[in-house]
Amino acid sequence: MAFKYSRQREAIKEYLLHTKEHPTADIVYMNIRETYPNISLGTVYRNLNLLAEKEEILRLNGMDGSDRYDGNTDPHYHFLCKNCRRVLDLDMESIEHINDIANKNFPGKVEGHVTYFYGVCNNCE
Amino acid sequence: MAFKYSRQREAIKEYLLHTKEHPTADIVYMNIRETYPNISLGTVYRNLNLLAEKEEILRLNGMDGSDRYDGNTDPHYHFLCKNCRRVLDLDMESIEHINDIANKNFPGKVEGHVTYFYGVCNNCE
């Protein structure tokens, strides 16, 4: 299945590349609607799924009620402020070694992990 | 708000203490219904929320579509098999030090982390 260009998908990717807000699908929708007032939420979801599948964006799930999206696909970790619920990027050294720790006594094969940190951001403390 | 005893809540807690399956609310519902055929899904959800709030059980979220629950409240990590979608307990040494790593260059305060591992369980490989 080859992809066809679409202005809507391009706008979504562009928006995600230029924000640090880790927006939800709904927030992406509201923002893109300012440029394309007729875009539908379904289209936003379909494109977010396509882009995440192609690994052109990241999907962050389990942090809050809705999934969030990140245009920065470099491996990095996230922080959730338990007060303002904002998601921030963390600048930290790799913790890939925790996979090895998890593997030690495990009969199957650990391939990776999903991690986010939480606490209070500097705006809220 | 003091809690009143209820057979339903007791049965839910009992069930979670004696299974290693990390069931979803719906699976808890189906199991409890064998003893209390009239219990409603709403009651299951309300009690899972109460028990999780009182920290008598753990809620695991973001691993899959629905939240899962664990009667074992000792701190431990979980593994999600990407093939059979089962959740297993991991017997591994502490990785609490990753909070310190995350804190190093961070302007706010990192208080904890949420982590699960994934890969292929021994039944599936």
Next chain:
DNA sequence: TTTGATGCAAATGTTTTGCATGCAA
């Protein structure tokens, strides 16, 4: 032309909630 993409609305899956009734304290 052909086929993927869109907009719209309806459907889905999960979880919460309003309300009258039931039951523990």
Next chain:
DNA sequence: TTGCATGCAAAACATTTGCATCAAA
């Protein structure tokens, strides 16, 4: 008795999907 807990059904959310139409290639 008082008021939390329950069962039931409806509502609330987040996300997906069917379908007719639109637009890239």
